[in-house]
Amino acid sequence: MLKQKARTVALAVLVTDLALTAVSLPLTWAFRHGVLTSLMPTVFPLPLYPLNQYMPLVIGCPVCVVNTGVDLTAQFEAVADVRSNSRPPT
Numbered sequence: 001m002l003k004q005k006a007r008t009v010a011l012a013v014l015v016t017d018l019a020l021t022a023v024s025l026p027l028t029w030a031f032r033h034g035v036l037t038s039l040m041p042t043v044f045p046l047p048l049y050p051l052n053q054y055m056p057l058v059i060g061c062p063v064c065v066v067n068t069g070v071d072l073t074a075q076f077e078a079v080a081d082v083r084s085n086s087r088p089p090t
Contacts, residue, residue, distance in 0.1 A: 025058050
């Protein structure tokens with residue numbers, strides 16, 4: 001029961017993290033392009049690359065995070081299996 005709850009919480013954290021990552025880049029690009037450029041043009045000069053050039057990052061970063069998480073989960077489960085099988089019987 002606890003494993004099921006832990007997996008549900010982990011999935012919720014992963015989905016929230018991916019959503020925040022996907023939303024943060026366009027928002028920060030717009031903030032940097034609009035607000036910061038008008039307030040401090042010498043510190044934040046234009047032009048910026050168009051936002052569509054950053055979109056592969058918005059797609060690629062979550063894919064990499066999910067793949068890394070899946071790989072790490074498989075490795076942790078394998079280590080746990082080895083540890084549980086290597087204990088002497090009691």
